[in-house]
Amino acid sequence: MKRTPVAILGATGTVGQKFITLLQDHPQFEIVELVASPRSAGKPYHEATSWKQNVPIPASVATMTVQDTSSTLTAPLLFSGLDSSVAGEAEDRYSKAGHVVISNSSNYRMAPDVPLVIPEINPDHFELIHRQGRSGAIITNSNCSTMFLAMALAPLYRTYGIEWVQVTTLQAISGAGYPGVPSLDILGNVIPFIGGEEEKVEQEAQKILGTLTEKGITPAPFRVSATCTRVPVVDGHLETVTVKFPQGVDPSPEEVIQTLSSWRGLPQEMNLPSAPGQPLVVLPDQDRPQPARDIWCNGGMSTVIGRVRRDTIGNIRMVILGHNTVRGAAGAAVLNAEALLAQGLLDDRL
Numbered sequence: 001m002k003r004t005p006v007a008i009l010g011a012t013g014t015v016g017q018k019f020i021t022l023l024q025d026h027p028q029f030e031i032v033e034l035v036a037s038p039r040s041a042g043k044p045y046h047e048a049t050s051w052k053q054n055v056p057i058p059a060s061v062a063t064m065t066v067q068d069t070s071s072t073l074t075a076p077l078l079f080s081g082l083d084s085s086v087a088g089e090a091e092d093r094y095s096k097a098g099h100v101v102i103s104n105s106s107n108y109r110m111a112p113d114v115p116l117v118i119p120e121i122n123p124d125h126f127e128l129i130h131r132q133g134r135s136g137a138i139i140t141n142s143n144c145s146t147m148f149l150a151m152a153l154a155p156l157y158r159t160y161g162i163e164w165v166q167v168t169t170l171q172a173i174s175g176a177g178y179p180g181v182p183s184l185d186i187l188g189n190v191i192p193f194i195g196g197e198e199e200k201v202e203q204e205a206q207k208i209l210g211t212l213t214e215k216g217i218t219p220a221p222f223r224v225s226a227t228c229t230r231v232p233v234v235d236g237h238l239e240t241v242t243v244k245f246p247q248g249v250d251p252s253p254e255e256v257i258q259t260l261s262s263w264r265g266l267p268q269e270m271n272l273p274s275a276p277g278q279p280l281v282v283l284p285d286q287d288r289p290q291p292a293r294d295i296w297c298n299g300g301m302s303t304v305i306g307r308v309r310r311d312t313i314g315n316i317r318m319v320i321l322g323h324n325t326v327r328g329a330a331g332a333a334v335l336n337a338e339a340l341l342a343q344g345l346l347d348d349r350l
């Protein structure tokens with residue numbers, strides 16, 4: 001099968017590097033162009049990037065010359081891990097020039113005509129690309145902490161309804177990009193603030209779980225209260241979550257575990273290349289999930305859950321975990337692209 005040529009925007013960064021490792025042997029996509037800042041442009045990729053992955057740079061990419069965002073690109077499909085300070089202008093321009101941009105950046109996530117999709121939850125929202133008036137399109141995935149929260153909430157919301165959610169995140173340093181948080185700030189420490197993060201976690205899940213109508217997306221009506229912290233962990237965002245169901249709804253922890261574990265969506269039904277067989281994996285051990293042990297569950301594409309138990313104020317509390325640069329970023333974007341292709345939604349654009 002002929003592979004679709006793709007470019008990676010922000011290729012030298014933390015998310016960009018993860019795109020390269022996930023796409024190097026992908027059956028549907030072939031990396032043909034790399035884009036980063038003017039600081040990197042003109043250099044071979046291996047010189048421009050500070051490679052932090054635990055596999056070597058693929059030979060086909062190592063010597064590719066990096067371009068900047070002023071370049072005209074040939075690839076019809078662009079995966080973006082651009083810094084949000086430049087993503088807005090570049091993604092808008094490329095999508096108006098006919099490229100389909102699958103973005104990790106926060107700039108367009110809440111735009112009314114831009115799909116914010118987790119394909120297990122709301123693949124019907126992809127339809128919004130036809131309302132954008134662009135010859136290409138912009139499709140986004142969520143904030144990394146939102147990703148694991150929304151995945152865990154989806155089957156609960158659809159089975160029981162939700163009144164409110166309280167979440168505290170313990171976020172890895174790779175979430176801040178590279179070089180990211182200075183070592184003297186984070187080693188042996190916890191920083192109880194991540195700029196802009198709580199606002200994203202408090203509103204993105206409701207768009208994802210919202211209902212698509214003629215007028216746009218009506219967000220799901222539950223409230224989220226979030227406290228976001230940075231901890232000295234390299235990869236993996238852990239979150240403690242309390243869920244309050246509507247009045248009179250009070251499933252047992254065993255029922256909730258069954259609801260979470262049995263959840264499947266379009267990526268599993270269509271057997272997409274990056275789909276985890278089981279999107280939510282519930283561990284029985286009292287001291288799991290742990291970032292050092294569990295982030296690579298199903299190739300880093302599952303949300304791992306533990307400690308599901310009754311709460312004293314809400315109904316249920318649990319601990320959730322995910323790989324922030326895989327399912328929380330690059331892997332989510334690749335899965336979105338696979339879902340779009342499988343449904344033929346890009347046939348008129350690629």
Ligand SMILES: NC(=O)C1=CN([C@@H]2O[C@H](COP(=O)(O)OP(=O)(O)OC[C@H]3O[C@@H](n4cnc5c(N)ncnc54)[C@H](OP(=O)(O)O)[C@@H]3O)[C@@H](O)[C@H]2O)C=CC1
Nearest residue numbers: 010012013014015036037040081083084105175177178329
């Ligand atoms: N890390 C994570 O877990 C997650 C990140 N995201 C989002 O993904 C995006 C990338 O994050 P991350 O990889 O962590 O960040 P990094 O800081 O590691 O990488 C940023 C990338 O943007 C490029 N860039 C910076 N300035 C410019 C410019 N003026 N023109 C063109 N390119 C530029 C950098 O290129 P150069 O090397 O040349 O400077 C680099 O490739 C951000 O929007 C972030 O918010 C979303 C979810 C999770």
Ligand SMILES: N[C@@H](CC(=O)OP(=O)(O)O)C(=O)O
Nearest residue numbers: 104105106143144171175176
């Ligand atoms: N802020 C997240 C990563 C990120 O960049 O998210 P966003 O794209 O929503 O700004 C973290 O620190 O872990």
